[in-house]
Amino acid sequence: MIRITGTIAIDERDIEESFIRASGPGGQNVNKLATAVQLRFDVSRSALPPDVRTRLARMAGKRLTADGVLVITAQRHRTQARNRDDARERLIELIRRAAAPPVPRRPTRVPAHSRRARLETKKRHSGLKRLRTKRPSAED
Numbered sequence: 001m002i003r004i005t006g007t008i009a010i011d012e013r014d015i016e017e018s019f020i021r022a023s024g025p026g027g028q029n030v031n032k033l034a035t036a037v038q039l040r041f042d043v044s045r046s047a048l049p050p051d052v053r054t055r056l057a058r059m060a061g062k063r064l065t066a067d068g069v070l071v072i073t074a075q076r077h078r079t080q081a082r083n084r085d086d087a088r089e090r091l092i093e094l095i096r097r098a099a100a101p102p103v104p105r106r107p108t109r110v111p112a113h114s115r116r117a118r119l120e121t122k123k124r125h126s127g128l129k130r131l132r133t134k135r136p137s138a139e140d
Contacts, residue, residue, distance in 0.1 A: 008048065008099055015091070016040040017084060022075040036075035039087040044068030048095070056098035070094075 001010070022036035043057055043064065060070050072094075074087035 008052065008095070010041075010046060010048070010095070014041060014046055015088070017087070019080055020073075022083075033080075035078060035080050035083055036073060037080065037083040037087045039072040039074070039084075039091060041070045041072075041091055042068060043070050051101070052095070052099050055102075056095060059094060059098050 016039070018038045018040075019034040020036045020038055021034050043053055043060070044067070046053065048056065056070070057064055057068070063072060064070055070091070072087050072090050074083040074090065076086055077083050
């Protein structure tokens with residue numbers, strides 16, 4: 001079991017890892033070894049609480065497949081072990097962020113002085129525009 005928070009833990013059997021070849025620079029090492037890790041975690045069938053599961057799916061974005069599987073690819077390091085640890089840490093951090101309930105928004109009011117200043121600016125601007133209008137003369 002991987003402990004995420006005090007109340008949330010995920011089973012290691014729910015995580016599926018496969019090793020692929022990393023892209024980018026690295027010389028012959030990149031061509032010969034499969035050091036990158038592709039971690040798969042099925043969010044829809046996990047033992048996470050429903051609200052955490054919903055937030056995790058929203059936070060995952062493009063990393064979530066249509067089947068509800070979260071895919072994390074780690075290829076920052078040169079070794080499989082470090083990439084594997086990196087992918088797991090990223091999964092744990094993502095679940096930990098999803099486990100924190102969002103802070104409810106408290107509506108705020110526009111301060112009176114800001115409202116007054118806005119109206120004064122509008123009044124000044126309309127006065128300038130009024131001065132620019134061409135009024136018909138008495139002869140017309």
